[in-house]
Amino acid sequence: MTTETAPAVRCTALSYSFGNSKAVDGLDLLVRPGEVFGLLGPNGAGKTTTMRAITTLLPVPTGVIEVFGQDPARQQMAVRRLIGYVPQQLSADAGLTGLENVQLFARVYDVPRRERAARVSQALDAVGLGDVARRLAATYSGGMVRRLELAQALVSAPRLLILDEPTIGLDPIARDSVWDRINEIRSGTGMTVLVTTHSMDEADRRCDRLALMHLGRLRALGTPADLKGELVAHRRESGEPASPPPSLEDVFRHHSGSGLDDPGSEEEKGAFNDVRRTRRTATRRG
Numbered sequence: 218m219t220t221e222t223a224p225a226v227r228c229t230a231l232s233y234s235f236g237n238s239k240a241v242d243g244l245d246l247l248v249r250p251g252e253v254f255g256l257l258g259p260n261g262a263g264k265t266t267t268m269r270a271i272t273t274l275l276p277v278p279t280g281v282i283e284v285f286g287q288d289p290a291r292q293q294m295a296v297r298r299l300i301g302y303v304p305q306q307l308s309a310d311a312g313l314t315g316l317e318n319v320q321l322f323a324r325v326y327d328v329p330r331r332e333r334a335a336r337v338s339q340a341l342d343a344v345g346l347g348d349v350a351r352r353l354a355a356t357y358s359g360g361m362v363r364r365l366e367l368a369q370a371l372v373s374a375p376r377l378l379i380l381d382e383p384t385i386g387l388d389p390i391a392r393d394s395v396w397d398r399i400n401e402i403r404s405g406t407g408m409t410v411l412v413t414t415h416s417m418d419e420a421d422r423r424c425d426r427l428a429l430m431h432l433g434r435l436r437a438l439g440t441p442a443d444l445k446g447e448l449v450a451h452r453r454e455s456g457e458p459a460s461p462p463p464s465l466e467d468v469f470r471h472h473s474g475s476g477l478d479d480p481g482s483e484e485e486k487g488a489f490n491d492v493r494r495t496r497r498t499a500t501r502r503g
């Protein structure tokens with residue numbers, strides 16, 4: 218299969234353990250080219266581990282991963298060239314200007330020297346930071362820092378953009394601004410986006426398809442509408458009240474609630490809404 222026709226990502230029986238603890242447990246996943254695919258799940262579900270395995274940042278896992286038909290274990294550099302990655306952790310340097318931050322990534326990604334200046338300025342313009350590129354990142358707001366990190370990832374013109382909690386800690390306006398930029402770039406390039414999120418709203422509004430993960434395993438897969446529709450059908454068949462219409466939160470509870478895997482702690486059962494962590498935006502300004 219050529220990289221043109223291959224799925225953006227295919228994971229087959231993917232597993233990864235930290236010591237005796239299984240972070241990802243037999244995951245099968247297929248991300249189609251051009252879609253926004255969301256990995257949704259509470260803390261510890263295995264989302265970040267899955268992403269890091271795809272990005273080649275973890276030692277070789279068990280199972281198979283393909284990124285546009287390439288194997289990250291054997292074709293590490295080829296895969297890295299296809300990917301732009303925005304990790305959860307802060308990746309912008311507050312002591313550099315926006316421009317310098319993106320220039321740094323252009324060198325790291327080995328963007329050809331003669332294309333560098335144009336690509337850096339395109340990436341900054343694409344995220345709406347062209348006018349403030351010569352200001353220190355320390356003076357940027359949380360939303361601007363997140364857009365700067367997006368520019369860093371975009372400077373290599375990736376076919377697959379991987380975002381780990383892209384809008385955590387941002388207010389709704391900054392969130393929308395980040396997503397608007399991502400979608401503008403997608404419509405211009407056909408780029409695929411793989412994103413993790415805790416946010417039901419973000420998953421519902423922004424993702425074409427979702428994988429619900431819990432305790433390292435895939436619990437459900439589909440469009441937000443399909444996932445909710447399946448729960449409606451299940452309620453109908455089991456004689457449960459049809460209203461109110463289910464939310465994604467209800468879908469998640471249905472798939473990961475008591476009786477599945479380790480139903481153990483009460484904390485784990487229903488805590489989906491309680492896991493929203495902030496990315497400590499304020500400290501990232503200084």
Ligand SMILES: Nc1ncnc2c1ncn2[C@@H]1O[C@H](COP(=O)(O)OP(=O)(O)OP(=O)(O)O)[C@@H](O)[C@H]1O
Pocket residue numbers: 235238239240241258259260261262263264265266267
């Ligand atoms: N470096 C590590 N060393 C040991 N255990 C780890 C490490 N990274 C993750 N884990 C464990 O692996 C499991 C999955 O973690 P992972 O970060 O992939 O989950 P997640 O769904 O991304 O959660 P979060 O939303 O909190 O980032 C958790 O039990 C976590 O404690």
